[in-house]
Amino acid sequence: MAGNARQGDPRTTLEFLLRQQPRTYEEIVREFGRLAEELGENVTLSSRHLRRLASGQRANTTPVMRRVLQQMFGKPLDELLAPWDGGALPAVDESTGLVLATGRPTADRELIEMAARRAKHFALVAGQTELTSDVMEQVHADVQQLAMDYPQRPLSELLPNLIAAQDTVFTLLEQQRRPDQGRQLYFLAGVTGGLLAKASHDLADPHAALTQARTAFVCADNADHNGLRAWIRGIQSLVSYWAGRTRESVRYAQSGTEFATNNTSSVWLPMNEARAWAALGNANAARAAIERAESAWDSVQEDEVDELGGLCSFGRTRQIYYAAETLSWLPSQAAVAGDYATRAVEAYEDSSSPEWAFGDQAGSHSALAIARIQAGELEGAEEAVAPVLGLTPEQRINGIIHCTQRVHRALRDSPLADAGADLQEQIELFTRTPLKSLPR
Template sequence: MTTFPELLREWRQAAQMSLADLAQHVRYDRTSLHNFETGRRPTPLSVAEAADEATGANGALVAEWHREDAARREAAARHRVRAAALAMSRDLSALADLDIDDLQEGVSATAIDYLASPPAPMMHRAHTLRAETFERLRSGHHRPQDRSDLYVAAGRLSGVLSYAALDMGNAEEALEHAAAAGRCAECAGDAELAAWVAGTKSLIARFQGDYDRALKYVRDGYQWVGHGHGTGEARLRCGEAQCLANLGDSRAANANLDAAESARERIRRPDSLGGMFGFSRAKQSYYAGSSLIWLEGGPDAQRAAREATTAIELWQSGPAAERSLDDERLAHIYLATARVQLDDVEGAAEALAPVLSLPVEDQISWILKRMERVAGMLRSSRYAANQTASETAEAINALTA
């Protein structure tokens, strides 16, 4: 069956148009059009519509574009369901003889695997493990000394569910899971988990754009931070910086990022669990970059670009178990945002290139939200005559559609 790229080339040739001729009609450069015809880049709907009209395809190109788009979406949906079902089956098979040590290993593996996995299968795995944990707590099928550990495990798994729900765009569900994690931390008397929950609640509020509430969550969390015990204070300081930056306070935001650096230097005992419950040096630079892009540019944008670049480099060169793919992709978006603020449109397009090629199942809600902001910046009158800005904005629109 003829694919859209093949059909596009056939109709162009039938209309006796060169790549350059058609490029003028679709408002893309010749190289981009060549990539559309060879299938190296997905074709935006606007290009399909303009090419259909220019070549006299009479709706054939647009119809094929919609058919292939529907097929891609259906395939992505099937992939998600299959991955989730397989993950649950494997988890269920392994739960029959699960003891407390195996359960804790499952929690640890889930925390690490989350960094490089789509949220849906991780949600299924965490739900399955948490159901086992709750059943033991309800039934009393555990040693008395294990009760606190079971509450911590249940709290960690609730935290995984919270992150997964937020990554899929369900902030209210995420907050309920975070509240459950906080209750488990309280029952276990675990200050480290309680501090992590406070930071996560603030993250959810920031996702919702409620920065005053997000700031309250962060400041409530400081009561759980022990001197030199893990990365909790550094994470909360960075969360406070994000709140303050979004509220327009550059000086206070930068001061909190500096305070986070000092807190990291005071760490004497590592986090009890890594993965999504840790706060690596790369993650700290990522938070700094994601904070300062909400200010007025200038020195803040320069620091944001440096920090985002550092985060990307640390993740790419560091241990695989600490590499957070979603955050690394977002760091590319924050780097692009800072570069646009610094009028480096070509540099911004370069930073976005790895994100623009993502398959549908990897486009978490954070990526879509932040990419839309970059597109809006590139569409401003300031860059009306900049072809790179126009092409990049179109590519973002194709992705977020």
């Protein structure tokens, strides 16, 4: 075995996995070299470097080394170098060193997913100078699945695959491609960049989010795709809004309208603008933007971005939620905000709907709570926000934290402040453990 199991507990997940191998470090390093050659990667790994990685003494690797290690062990490098969590030892085939299926659904699924990733990567780099239609379809399908899953699953489940998808597309773009394939790859690079911008925002890192979005917009330019340009401007507007840069949010939304000629971003962009104007206290501009969004539906025709679904498309349910949140900023519109929020909450009750999104569902409940606070209905507000406060830390993305903080401020500034002290304490407890605080 690599290492000695009697030397104490493994210090990292990588060291744990290496100790299950019936091979020496030197043999594992040679296997790394064979895998790198098979993947077309020009990289070597020394036994000393591997030992230091496994012991936690070293964490720096080149991107190419990271890709091979991740393929070799079927886990993101951050997970491999993380402290070992003390889990039970898996069954190992003594002749091959491979982890055996345990009969547990989670373990078996991880093995299947690891095998699928390995097969897919081989197909992508197996000496091809021109990508086949099957390869292009696979990459497109992977990105589409991420777009569809993003609003409905915790980010921690998606982030490794999302990062891997971007890395795959960038790797393919680094090689000479036919113009039509290059355009499609740039399109997919723009989409993955937009999704990672949203992920960075969800982890409360607006700088990283806007960096990803700028690169995504460059990719959209290279793909010469107006619908993608418009969608990325929507992402930038969203990030700026939640970061408190409301005038910047307005500018991004307005600049995106020149590209939003036919896809659902022509509705999303003015709704983004409406939220930002409302946060600035400009009720007239907010209502005008809502009206433009509604009128835009008359000319909407779905394009390649909309066809990806999920986060890449803006539907009626999201529009209702955005309207509720917009109007909840304006005390004079409390009754209308409550009507919109009620409709949004009802629409998001169906978790099987393609439009269902746990973040927007939480936002709808928060908007309803604010409207009820403004109407003097403390019990109604408590009832509205209760499902949000029951979300696990893995679902406490940045936007949800901000929504609940808005409920807290609305209560603080209302005549219900003293009576609502318990609800304020519940919100404070909830916001102490956002997604960004969890170990990665």
